[in-house]
Amino acid sequence: MFDAASTGHKVGDDLYAKEVRELRSSLLAAQYELLDRPTCPVIVLVNGVDGAGKGESVNLLNEWLDPRHVRTRAFGPPTVEERRHPSMWRYWQALPPKGKIGVLFGSWYSDPIDARARAKPTDADLAAELERIRTFEQMLVDDGTVLVKLWFHLSKENQKRRFNELEKTKTTSWRVTSQDWKNAQRYDRLYKVSEVVLRETSTGVAPWLVVDGADANYRALSVGRALLAALRSRLGAANVAARKGKVQVVETDTATPPAVAIVQSLDTSAILVSLPFTERLSREKYDIKVAKSQAKLGRLSRSPQAQHHAIVAVFEGMDAAGKGGAIRRMTQALDARRYVVIPIAAPTDEERAQPYLWRFWRHVPAEGQTAIFDRSWYGRVLVERVEGYASEAAWSRAYREINEFEQQLHDRGVVVVKFWLAITKEEQIKRFKERQATAHKQFKITPDDWRNRKKWDDYIRAASDMIDRTNTSYAPWTILEANDKHLARVRALETLNQRLKKLG
């Protein structure tokens, strides 16, 4: 697929000078229009063959655009800190907020291509990785991102010629590293792998553009025009939406159909509705059991094996289900230096300028650390679905996005435990009343709680769908009968202990 790119396109200097003038002012105008209506971020991925002009093109884009609103990030081999997180973590941090242009020099494609060329993973591994990337990019595009994927191509002969040229002069010789020559020897392998990767990830929503890197003028114009076309098509789409009076919608939503068709099955919500709520744990037994489970968690979480893993614990449930109490019994057993509890409140404005999952990505723990979420990314398919804060398209595709996210965690050795604390409607009203009667618990009850209670059945349906669709082997849900707080707390501890024990 690179052959078409290697046919020796050339643009003369005069033509270039003329063309580039117009291109630059158009690009700048489009950039400011984007800033003015910041509904989407722009991401430019820069990948390809060494010596094909990647660095030059990145510098050129920064020269042409207003650099105050461009964020360029270059990715080399992962740092120690980056290796302690899921492989996508460093890219999650680098995404530009809405209205800005992010140039990623090296991207989520670099590692899989490089690894496969070294013949480390198998074709099946690579295929799985590419499927993951497709899901990730689909999510970005669904979220409104303009994704421009540039592949810089150079034939084997041209690459060798280019390196030799650069090495001749003192002022440019430093730009050819020994790694470049090593990669050149692997040209054929890299070529083959790249071809597969590009073919498999050139999707309708995020196609690759192969840029012939041999001629600097031609290359520069290709890159500039590709970015301009992408900006214009998005700005055009936004204009249409604006004319239709649609700009006020909360979600920037493309016309993508829901990723998962939601068919209300009869037996789904039965999971939550048919819980017996009969078991009880006496105070005496609870005191013994909780102390035992905490001691065990204390040991397991401090074991040498645990230091190569991280823990993510998610607590969801109706208001007053006892999430806070269960969380405290868990943290009491952990080393305070190694855990953090993240209560999910309304997103900050920095979080609102990013994809939905971004506010959780930033809290993903490094190995040896624990993150406990008091409510979580499941808000998308619970409160946001029920209250209509997210469009149907947005929350229905969230199941897949969430499964993918948790898979990423799992792949990096993160133990993901997810708890639904189930209580009955009667138990909830009892607790609301208790809280109102107790001085130091009044802060715990808000008008929102009463409002949510009115939509009890909607929440139960949403929770049932959620458990149904996100109950994976690598991140299973545990439903805790929580009418008895003691029982729920001990079970939460025991569940985590069981998962940690399996680490070896």
Place this chain on the structure above:
Amino acid sequence: MFDAASTGHKVGDDLYAKEVRELRSSLLAAQYELLDRPTCPVIVLVNGVDGAGKGESVNLLNEWLDPRHVRTRAFGPPTVEERRHPSMWRYWQALPPKGKIGVLFGSWYSDPIDARARAKPTDADLAAELERIRTFEQMLVDDGTVLVKLWFHLSKENQKRRFNELEKTKTTSWRVTSQDWKNAQRYDRLYKVSEVVLRETSTGVAPWLVVDGADANYRALSVGRALLAALRSRLGAANVAARKGKVQVVETDTATPPAVAIVQSLDTSAILVSLPFTERLSREKYDIKVAKSQAKLGRLSRSPQAQHHAIVAVFEGMDAAGKGGAIRRMTQALDARRYVVIPIAAPTDEERAQPYLWRFWRHVPAEGQTAIFDRSWYGRVLVERVEGYASEAAWSRAYREINEFEQQLHDRGVVVVKFWLAITKEEQIKRFKERQATAHKQFKITPDDWRNRKKWDDYIRAASDMIDRTNTSYAPWTILEANDKHLARVRALETLNQRLKKLG
């Protein structure tokens, strides 16, 4: 000064159980009150002798408080990434936002004490470091932070006894490391240095509390009570302010007098008023000079020496002074992978929940990187002073805080260049009119620009004071006559080049 702490305080278990019950509920109540009126963050520093119960106390605080609103950070030896930044950088990142409680296990005191005990720096170095810490803490307190500094003490004999006890049992022996025994051998040295450090940094706004670590009960109550007293005194002060109808002020301001008395000197603003504005640079000469300067900057910024330094370039000046154009001439010469331009706009809500400088701390470049600020922390003493967004106490102490901040950068090898682009009032109106006439420049002119222009003299006075008070040897100001854009752009490049050349 530790002797008073070593007199063998003991609290029996019965008394402890009784006292702790009340303490816990008071602490929790105070924590929620703090959350309800988030005007200030709380920082608890945990330092002291190994084996004196620091870890236990941190865990206890997390157990007593609602862990969802506590952020605990432990600091070991700095990571590779941390070493690429100023030494305070990792602490800047760890400060809790308003309303939250941050527990710092190990703090900005750990490194200076440890280094001095190894006899690396001199007493004079230590004194300078402590002066810096005092300024930093004063800034936090001025900003509304409640700072609780705990020093855990244990006598030499008790320390040895404790380590031996821990080593006896399998379940606790891992807690004594070889480093602990090494530190024990240095007990006397550490004792001597710590004594000096505590004496020198027990200021009125941020005193140390020495906690006797020998008895667990006594220790726990001391820590809890210290935190409770600090919370209550702040909440009490806030109540008084609220009764006086003062809660609406933008700044959380304590009654601290201005750090620097502003006396309007006659000759200060002369710097800016008496600029000749006569020099001109023709287009032809400019083209040659700018190309030459850019080539030089390209080489200097890519030199091996430059990789151990970072560059911070600050651009300030009246509206339409040509900051954007000067910045672009600079970035054109730099590697896009290694610089970032930060346009300073209104703070985000995450930034508003932190000390004023925090939004700049987060952009401090690592070694080998460049950060260019289009407007900067000087906004505090320019627009915020003139428009009254900051109180007089806040902006007048900012000079010292800024000098201190830039000193930190300088000490880590950051090259700090600061430009004031000076134009005349006549030149500004000419440019405003040009911008309004040119289609693709209209975005550059806003109602704010016209409003600011009316306060021209106030801005000139503020700028003159700023240059006067922050023109340090390590971060000098360069005033660029910018009525001629060509001249200003070339001079900015030449100034940076001269500074980089001095790197060796």
